[in-house]
Each structure stands twice: as C-alpha cells, then as structure tokens.
Amino acid sequence: MLQDARLYQISFLSLFLLLGFATRDWTLHPVVVATALLTCCLSQWLGLYLVGQLPAQLPSSPEAKGQGLWPGWAAFFSPVITALGLAILLRVDGAWMMAIASVAAIASKFLFRWRDKHLWNPSNFGIIAALLLPGNAWVSPGQWGESVWYVLMFLACGGLVVRKVGRLDTTVAFLVSYGVLEALRNLYLGWTWDVWGHRLGSGSLVMFSFFMITDPRTIPDSWRARVLWAFSIAVVTFGLRNFYFLNTAVFWALFCISPVTVLLDALWQGDRFVWRRSPELLEEG
Amino acid sequence: MKWLRYVVAMAIAVVLSLVIAPKAWAFCGFYVAKADSKLYNQASQVVIARSGDRTVLTMANDYQGEVKDFAMVVPVPTVITEKDVRVTDLKIMERLDAFSAPRLVEYFDPDPCAQPRFAEFDRLNGAPVPSAAPAPLASRQKKDLGVTIESKFSVGEYDILILSAKESNGLETWLQQNGYKTPKGAAPLLKPYIRQKMKFFVAKVNLDKFDSSGFSNLRPLQISYASPRFMLPIRLGMVNAKEAQDLIVYILSPKGRAEVTNYRTVQVPSNTEVPEFVKSEFGDFYKSMFNTSYDKEDRRVAFLEHAWDMAGCDPCSAEPLSLEEQKQAGVFWLPQENEQIRGEYPRVFLTRLHVRYTRDRFPEDLMFQSTNNQESFQGRYVMNHPFMGEAKCDRGRQYKRELPARLEKEAQNLAKLTGWNIQDLRKKLPKVDLSGLTWLDRFRMGLFAR
Numbered sequence: 017m018l019q020d021a022r023l024y025q026i027s028f029l030s031l032f033l034l035l036g037f038a039t040r041d042w043t044l045h046p047v048v049v050a051t052a053l054l055t056c057c058l059s060q061w062l063g064l065y066l067v068g069q070l071p072a073q074l075p076s077s078p079e080a081k082g083q084g085l086w087p088g089w090a091a092f093f094s095p096v097i098t099a100l101g102l103a104i105l106l107r108v109d110g111a112w113m114m115a116i117a118s119v120a121a122i123a124s125k126f127l128f129r130w131r132d133k134h135l136w137n138p139s140n141f142g143i144i145a146a147l148l149l150p151g152n153a154w155v156s157p158g159q160w161g162e163s164v165w166y167v168l169m170f171l172a173c174g175g176l177v178v179r180k181v182g183r184l185d186t187t188v189a190f191l192v193s194y195g196v197l198e199a200l201r202n203l204y205l206g207w208t209w210d211v212w213g214h215r216l217g218s219g220s221l222v223m224f225s226f227f228m229i230t231d232p233r234t235i236p237d238s239w240r241a242r243v244l245w246a247f248s249i250a251v252v253t254f255g256l257r258n259f260y261f262l263n264t265a266v267f268w269a270l271f272c273i274s275p276v277t278v279l280l281d282a283l284w285q286g287d288r289f290v291w292r293r294s295p296e297l298l299e300e301g
Numbered sequence: 302m303k304w305l306r307y308v309v310a311m312a313i314a315v316v317l318s319l320v321i322a323p324k325a326w327a328f329c330g331f332y333v334a335k336a337d338s339k340l341y342n343q344a345s346q347v348v349i350a351r352s353g354d355r356t357v358l359t360m361a362n363d364y365q366g367e368v369k370d371f372a373m374v375v376p377v378p379t380v381i382t383e384k385d386v387r388v389t390d391l392k393i394m395e396r397l398d399a400f401s402a403p404r405l406v407e408y409f410d411p412d413p414c415a416q417p418r419f420a421e422f423d424r425l426n427g428a429p430v431p432s433a434a435p436a437p438l439a440s441r442q443k444k445d446l447g448v449t450i451e452s453k454f455s456v457g458e459y460d461i462l463i464l465s466a467k468e469s470n471g472l473e474t475w476l477q478q479n480g481y482k483t484p485k486g487a488a489p490l491l492k493p494y495i496r497q498k499m500k501f502f503v504a505k506v507n508l509d510k511f512d513s514s515g516f517s518n519l520r521p522l523q524i525s526y527a528s529p530r531f532m533l534p535i536r537l538g539m540v541n542a543k544e545a546q547d548l549i550v551y552i553l554s555p556k557g558r559a560e561v562t563n564y565r566t567v568q569v570p571s572n573t574e575v576p577e578f579v580k581s582e583f584g585d586f587y588k589s590m591f592n593t594s595y596d597k598e599d600r601r602v603a604f605l606e607h608a609w610d611m612a613g614c615d616p617c618s619a620e621p622l623s624l625e626e627q628k629q630a631g632v633f634w635l636p637q638e639n640e641q642i643r644g645e646y647p648r649v650f651l652t653r654l655h656v657r658y659t660r661d662r663f664p665e666d667l668m669f670q671s672t673n674n675q676e677s678f679q680g681r682y683v684m685n686h687p688f689m690g691e692a693k694c695d696r697g698r699q700y701k702r703e704l705p706a707r708l709e710k711e712a713q714n715l716a717k718l719t720g721w722n723i724q725d726l727r728k729k730l731p732k733v734d735l736s737g738l739t740w741l742d743r744f745r746m747g748l749f750a751r
Binding site for chain 2: 040043107109151152153154156157158159160161162163204205206207208210211213214215218260261263
C-alpha cells in the first residue's frame with residue numbers, strides 16, 4: 017500500500033513513542049519530542065539548501081497543486097525517522113541537549129558520506145554525540161522492560177519494515193550471533209537459562225536490531241558483507257557490555273563498526289539501496 | 302486487498318501492546334546459619350554512594366535470629382582490605398528512610414464562609430522499615446579446595462574474611478568445614494561469581510566484641526571499592542527466601558537520579574487525593590497500594606519511591622541529612638571541613654528504589670546507572686479534611702453540595718490504588734450534614750453531584 021518503507025517506519029516509531037508515553041513512564045516531555053522533530057527537519061532543510069538539493073517545487077506552488085502528496089516531502093522522511101528514534105532512545109535533562117543531538121545527527125549525513133552512503137546512522141551518531149558531551153544525556157536500556165508483548169510487537173512491526181527494505185539478513189545475523197555469544201557466556205558462568213532469556217528479551221535490544229542497525233543507507237550492499245558486519249557489531253556489543261560494563265554498548269558498537277561498511281562494499285559488490293525506484297523523486301535517505 | 306493485511310497487522314500490534322497491563326523486602330548475599338535455625342530474610346536496606354568508579358556500599362538487614370548464628374556472604378568485585386570496611390550507625394538508615402519514605406500530606410478545608418485560612422501538616426509514615434544487621438568468619442587456608450583467604454580482619458563487632466575461590470563446590474565445602482552452614486542449592490549459584498573473578502565478602506559476629514559494644518542490634522556494614530560494575534547481587538539472597546523479598550536501595554549520586562538498567566524502573570503512584578481515614582491506616586494503605594502496583598506491573602519492575610536533591614524537600618517528611626550524616630551514609634565527594642570549594646558545591650542526589658523480587662521474575666542481579674535526570678519525585682498522598690461546620694452562606698452551601706461527590710471520588714481513588722472494596726470504604730466516609738441546605742440545593746445535588 018505505501019510505496020516507501022520509510023512511511024511504515026515513521027508510523028511504527030510514532031506508535032512506539034506514543035506507547036512509551038502512555039504505558040511506560042519515561043521521563044520524556046512533549047517539548048523535547050517537538051524539539052527533536054523541529055530541529056531535525058530544519059537541519060535537513062538547511063543541509064539540502066547548502067548542497068543545492070532543495071526540492072524544486074514548494075508545496076504551495078501552483079504546479080504542486082493537484083498532484084496529491086507533494087513529492088518534496090520525501091526529503092523529510094529521513095529527518096522525521098531520526099527525530100523519532102532520538103526521542104524514543106535518548107533521554108535529556110533539557111531540550112537544548114536534544115537540539116544538539118538532532119543537529120549532530122542530521123549534519124553527520126551531509127558531512128560524513130562516502131559514495132552517496134552515510135558513514136553513520138544519523139540517530140546513532142546523534143546519540144553518541146550527546147553521550148560524549150559532558151553530562152546531560154543518557155539512554156535508559158531498561159525502558160521497555162522485558163514484556164513478551166512488547167517484544168512481539170517489535171518483532172511484528174520491525175519484521176514488516178525490514179522485509180520491505182530487504183535487510184532481514186542483518187537483523188537475524190545480529191540477533192543470532194549476539195544470542196549465541198550470550199549463550200556461551202551463560203554456559204561458561206553456569207547461570208540458569210532464564211538469565212540468558214532475560215538478557216535477550218530486553219525490548220530495547222529487539223528494537224535496536226530491527227530499527228537501527230538495518231538502516232540501508234549505512235550498511236553494506238552485499239548480503240555476505242552485511243552478515244559479517246552484523247556479526248562484528250554483536251561481538252563488540254557483547255564485549256563492551258560484559259567486560260566494560262557499558263550500558264550503552266549497542267550504540268557504541270554500531271558507531272565503531274559503521275564506517276567499516278566502506279571497506280566491505282569495496283570487497284563485496286551488491287545492489288545499492290534506494291528508498292524508491294522512481295527517478296523523479298528524491299532519494300535522500 | 303494487500304493494504305488490509307497491513308492494517309490488520311498494525312491493529313494487532315496496537316492490541317498486543319495494550320494487553321500488557323495485567324498484574325516485602327531482602328538481600329544481596331545469603332545468610333549462613335551456624336545452627337539449624339531457619340533464617341529467612343524478608344527485608345533489607347542498602348545504601349550505595351557512587352561517583353565515577355568508586356562505590357561505598359552500606360548493607361543493613363532485618364536479621365531476626367540469634368546474633369551468634371548470623372553470617373553473611375556477599376560477592377564483591379574486588380579484594381577488600383581492612384581500611385575499606387567499617388561499621389556504621391543504624392540511625393543513618395533510619396534517617397534516610399524517614400527522609401525519603403512515601404508520605405501522606407494533610408490539609409484542612411477552611412470554613413468556606415470565613416476568611417481563607419489553612420493549616421498543613423506532613424505526616425510521615427514509612428513503608429515498613431526493616432532493621433539492620435549483617436556478618437561470619439573462619440580461618441585456615443585450604444589450598445586443595447581452591448579457596449584463598451585474600452584478607453582477614455575484624456571491624457567493630459564483625460570478623461571479616463575476603464575469599465577468592467576457584468570452584469563453587471570447593472567454596473561450599475570450605476564454608477561448611479569452617480562452620481558456615483550454607484543453604485542447600487548454594488553451590489551452583491556461587492559458580493557464576495567465581496567465574497567472573499569476583500571475591501566473597503564473608504562476615505560473622507564476634508560475640509565478645511558484640512557483648513562489650515553495648516549495641517542491641519547488629520550495625521550496618523559499610524564497604525568501599527573501585528569497580529566499573531554498578532550492581533547488587535540478589536541471586537544468592539534468593540536461596541534462603543521462600544517468598545518475595547523486599548529491598549530498598551538508596552542511591553546517592555553527585556549527578557542525579559539512578560535507575561535499574563536491566564529491569565524497568567517505574568514510579569509509584571503519587572499525588573492522589575485519598576479520604577481522611579487513611580491517616581490512621583497509612584501503613585496498611587501503602588502496603589496495599591504497593592501490592593496492587595506490583596501485581597499490575599507483572600511483578601517484574603523496580604519502583605521509584607523518591608528522587609530528590611539532598612539539599613531540600615517539599616514537603617519535608619524529615620529534616621534532610623546533615624553533611625556529617627551524608628558522609629556517614631558513604632558520600633565521599635563532599636569537601637572536608639575547612640576545605641575551600643572552587644565552583645559549585647557538590648551535589649548529593651538521593652534515589653530511593655524499592656524492589657520486590659522473586660526467583661521467577663528476577664533471574665538476573667540488579668544493574669544500575671546514574672543519570673543526569675534531576676527531576677524530583679516523591680510518593681505523596683494528599684488528604685483534605687472536609688469542613689464539617691455549618692453552612693452559613695451561599696458559598697458554604699455550595700461547598701456542602703459538592704462535598705459528597707468529592708468524598709466519593711476520594712474513596713474511588715483509594716479503591717483503585719489499593720484494590721480495597723469500595724462499599725467498605727464508602728461506609729467509612731464522614732456523613733455530610735445537609736441540614737442547612739434548601740430543597741433547591743438538594744435538587745441540584747441530585748442533578749449535578751454525580
């Protein structure tokens with residue numbers, strides 16, 4: 017029904033955000049969410065303007081009328097996804113911190129690119145930037161709990177998006193390798209298996225593996241490379257979490273491994289992903 | 302009809318996510334009885350003061366058995382030496398508890414016909430306050446069992462050993478040979494800690510010193526160490542607990558609120574208006590309310606009961622802790638007396654978490670993190686004493702007209718929070734004297750009061 021997988025992503029992320037508001041008491045304020053959305057979209061606009069890729073027609077122009085949805089909107093799918101991702105994951109002590117994270121996230125897309133691909137997933141870059149700045153941002157890994165219903169919901173929604181994007185291999189490779197590593201650790205330490213189940217059943221982990229590491233604009237093109245790439249992220253996450261006791265291990269792992277995509281793409285050729293295949297539309301991801 | 306499939310999938314996702322709604326006190330180590338007395342610890346309190354990698358952990362238990370039988374085994378991340386251990390005053394726990402306990406606030410409705418005038422009292426009533434006590438000892442290094450005594454010393458009334466072990470059966474045997482009766486099923490639980498290269502802090506009471514100390518209760522033990530691990534081992538504590546155990550964790554941080562990272566942290570219901578009779582049964586009220594919330598959250602979350610900068614409170618249920626008391630509680634980043642402070646005075650932020658855990662819902666030890674969230678929170682319940690005097694003016698009659706509906710609302714709030722029967726609660730509501738009201742007032746009440 018919707019041609020662009022990003023529209024699914026936007027609707028699902030909005031759903032998660034609303035659910036988070038309604039059923040999990042996050043310390044999240046509407047002002048912060050609005051700041052994220054506004055700053056991301058404005059930064060995108062400015063970025064497009066600076067690189068000279070602003071949509072030619074404005075929504076109010078006579079040409080645009082009668083065409084249904086303004087084609088230029090597609091350029092703002094990406095910043096909306098980034099903003100929703102930041103709002104769901106990043107916790108801040110003031111809206112200004114969210115604004116900084118948003119600007120950093122969008123700026124990273126325009127500044128760090130390689131052959132029309134981004135070196136980092138924008139939300140991931142924004143989160144890391146906020147965590148690196150002296151102390152006003154944090155991530156709450158326990159925010160979804162381990163409710164089986166939430167995990168099922170993430171699996172259902174995430175599965176749908178990832179299948180449309182065709183990057184299910186990455187999610188599966190990540191979850192399986194991380195699961196196996198945790199299982200080996202569990203076996204070595206001699207914990208009962210419910211400890212393993214509890215570690216893997218975290219809503220935040222499942223959400224990450226469906227909605228963040230599958231960003232087609234930052235991951236390798238060939239499926240072999242993607243599997244290797246996801247496996248590396250799992251290994252780094254595992255190490256940072258269990259040996260350095262880092263609560264934000266997944267984000268750091270993705271941040272460290274993301275740029276390796278360049279190398280992997282050089283080794284394995286694959287089909288370059290575009291959000292839509294119609295030439296007259298923008299393909300900014 | 303492909304779109305229909307997506308709509309259905311989306312609808313299922315929404316429904317799934319909405320179904321989720323359905324649904325005491327203990328310790329990080331286990332007690333080791335030297336006699337056969339059944340020791341079930343149901344409640345414990347822990348203070349964790351942490352800044353950077355440095356942790357000061359104070360442990361108090363509601364140990365009920367004979368002092369001579371008391372022994373405690375707690376996994377710790379590093380070797381702890383004599384200078385890292387001290388006993389502290391149980392009063393500090395009581396002070397922290399009093400300062401942060403969920404509170405009932407009481408207001409008196411003024412005579413609606415008189416000049417505005419109000420009084421306000423805060424009334425503290427704690428969630429059940431557990432008392433304190435930890436500690437075992439033994440000697441002889443048994444190399445063949447793979448157990449090494451890393452250090453051995455006495456602090457206050459406690460004899461303390463820091464053990465490292467190579468394998469769990471060896472450690473269990475060693476403890477048994479040295480007179481510590483480990484609970485059945487302890488060995489498999491010791492293994493993960495041994496493999497993570499953690500040490501064991503073993504404490505027991507030195508009876509001579511205890512007798513001469515003049516204390517009637519065991520005092521809390523305070524240990525400090527540097528480690529990136531910010532956790533509390535609760536698995537061992539579940540070996541000798543039959544039922545759900547309650548743990549109150551006070552986390553002191555120079556940054557802001559602390560939270561649990563591997564379970565959800567949920568705020569207890571707060572700022573609800575309840576009927577005035579709750580005043581006399583606030584303890585029961587809080588217990589029932591906590592039970593209801595605990596069940597509602599499927600018994601798998603940590604509850605936030607209080608989060609506030611130690612410098613203040615509003616309303617205060619007890620005086621904030623003095624600097625000296627904060628230092629006793631383990632806060633180590635405050636300046637020494639006469640020390641010049643450059644810049645801002647260091648902050649001490651208190652988070653009170655209440656975890657009720659059982660083996661099936663809490664398979665993993667608790668992991669924490671400090672955040673920069675400085676938003677204040679407290680478990681606070683509001684009681685408004687209605688004005689029961691005569692209605693001498695129009696406003697007074699209006700007040701009387703509206704009062705029954707308000708009382709009913711408060712009763713419903715209470716029933717919702719506690720799961721108590723609404724009919725029983727209605728019987729306890731005060732009778733509103735409607736004698737001063739005209740037939741028109743009564744008619745309007747009938748029309749609008751519902």
